Amino acid sequence: MESGDLLGEVTDLKPGNHICCFYKKEKDHKKLITSYIIHGLEKGEKVLYILDKHDLETITRYLKETVNVKDYIQTGQLVFLYSKDVYTPKGFFKPELMLRNLQKIYDETLKQGYSALRGTGEMSWILNGIDSFEKLLEYENKLNDFLKGKKFYALCQYNINDFNKNFLLDILLFHPLIAIGPKIYNNFYYIPTEEYKGNIFPDSTFDSWIENLKSRGRYEEQLKISRKRYKNLFENSPISLWEGDFSQGKQLIDDLKVRGVKNFQEYFDQHPETVQKLAKTVKIVDVNKKTLELYDADNIAEFKNYLPHLFTPKSIEIFKKELVSIANNKKSFYGEAVTKTLKGDKKFVMLNFFASPGYDHDYSKVIISIIDLTHHKKIEDELKDANHKNEMLLKEIHHRVKNNMQIISSILNLQSLFLEDKKLQEALNDCKNRVKSMGFIHEKLYSSGDFSQINMEDYVNTLSAEIFKSYRASTHQLRLEMDIENIKLDINQAIPTGLIINELLTNSIKYAFPHKKGHIKIKIKAVNGSILMWIKDDGIGFPTDFDIVKTETLGLQLVSSLVSQLEGTISLDKSKGTEFFIKFPYRA
Helix, strand or coil: CCCCCEEECHHHCCCCCEEEEEECCHHHHHHHHHHHHHHHHHCCCEEEEEECCCCHHHHHHHHHCCCCHHHHHHHCCEEEEEHHHHCCCCCCCCHHHHHHHHHHHHHHHHHCCCCCEEEEEEHHHHHHCCCCHHHHHHHHHHHHHHHCCCCEEEEEEEECCCCCHHHHHHHHHHCCEEEECCEEEECCCCCCHHHCCCCCCCCHHHHHHHHHHHHHHHHHHHHHHCHHHHHHHHHHCCCEEEEEECHHHHHHHHHHHHCCCCCHHHHHHHCHHHHHHHHHHCEEEEECHHHHHHCCCCCHHHHHHHHHHHECHHHHHHHHHHHHHHHCCCCEEEEEEEEECCCCCEEEEEEEEEECCCCCCCCCCEEEEEEECHHHHHHHHHHHHHHHHHHHHHHHHHHHHHHHHHHHHHHHHHHHHCCCCHHHHHHHHHHHHHHHHHHHHHHHHHHCCCCCEEEHHHHHHHHHHHHHHHCCCCCCCEEEEEEECCCEEEHHHHHHHHHHHHHHHHHHHHHHCCCCCEEEEEEEEEECCEEEEEEEECCCCCCCCCCHHHCCCHHHHHHHHHHHHCCCEEEEECCCCEEEEEEEECCC
16 A cells, blocks of 8 residues: 555454554544454454543444344453553553553563553543543554554554544654544555654644545545546646656766765755756656646646756755655655746645655656645745734743742742751752743743743853852853853753753752862764754762662652653763753754
8 A cells, every 4th residue: 555545444454553543533533443443353363452532342342233242352352441541550651661561562462362452541531630641642652663563553543522622633743654534544644753843733734634644545546446537537636746757867867875874964055966866867757647737737748847957956956855865765755846837927835755665665656745835934934024923922931931930949948947857958959940941941042032042051151150150160160161062952852951951960969079179061962863962970970789770869869850851861980070961852
């Protein structure tokens, strides 16, 4: 099946499939779930249902209309569990723990002689506020890799009426297959884990994408019935479609690899003549009627002759990114470009390409879709004034969050004045500094024109000064050196990074220098899509048998947890004082 094809019914699913079920009406939920479960039971698979929104009586009532549910439950082939016992057994949700539990259930299923494990879970438990939506997104994302090569089906259930549309859009992007009603669709909006850059689309996009999936599915259901109708569908598609041959360009790129080229973005920036040469190797085999209509061409020959003039000089950047994508063996690519019709009119378009299955080794058959965004761009320009109000509202939100955190910090400070126990005073002071580290984030966002990213050099300077002040550390005796590149992090990365720096800098000040003299260095840089961070001191260091993974101290446990949240790694060098090295993906 090609990306975007209608896969069909539940019976067409294969082990390793990760499906998202979106539904609004209970009758749609009943039809899909009943078919999904019964098909698995009939195939000799073990079926696991994780309950939350629906109770056991409701689901068994669904099934009793077709099978003897009691027999399957008694034999253990059909198992019902509750979300609180599976997703949040310890009162919180941890993706890694959930995947380990699924692995145990899967291993046990195969040992019991079942042909596969067919699981489905209601995801409404996240609405109880038990844990963050980000962790659920992380879990859904990791589940794709977890299922590869396993005799395991996973169907995640989301009632559209219960969830925020923007969150559902993220969920849609993470699932290769989408169930809408009784139909299963290959998701042509699916973005692999390594290519996901964050959700930048408005809430309304979700409904339109669902409609697009359903609409595209109706076209491609006919394609499944008869492959002979492919040409007809191609010709009459409502969007511009091209069939291209990139094989010569792929060969030239492979030759450059043999010559030692590794950073293709840098190479193409420095060698525009190579980009021009590669552009000439692209062959357009066919285009549909919508393409001719969009670009005011009377026939394919006229369109092909005009092709060298179709893309404006500004579009060269998107072409370079497309070439880099091919050099990195990516099978799909999308981006915006500016094109011109034969009449000279500008067209703002979304360009998507993917290498057809069976041709992804040499890109000799690439399908390119062009979506006309010209009207949307016009609307976007008209909405810019309205967006100013949203920016002001966001600024006010950051301002209020900052003020609330200052109040919390003041309360902790006042509380500490009434305590005689030094350890309790220290604990409250540590908590106060953690709150402040987060408050500084919102203060920086409030005072800057960019409400989405934090300048780390400015932020770390402010944070370190406050920590020194809080612990009355003398900058004459303790010398702090900082080497921080001009890096901006979004709020989701800046807050855990700030907390990590707070904990490790605090630890150095409090424990590393019994004689109050020494040197601390913080270094942060971005390398090849990762953030690298060193925090080191020349103090007395940790004991030789110290293990950060097994530490029982709250501060360092918090550091390990925050590093995991960033999907990063941490290591400790105790050879000369103490040096922590942290690495995590850079979501620029």
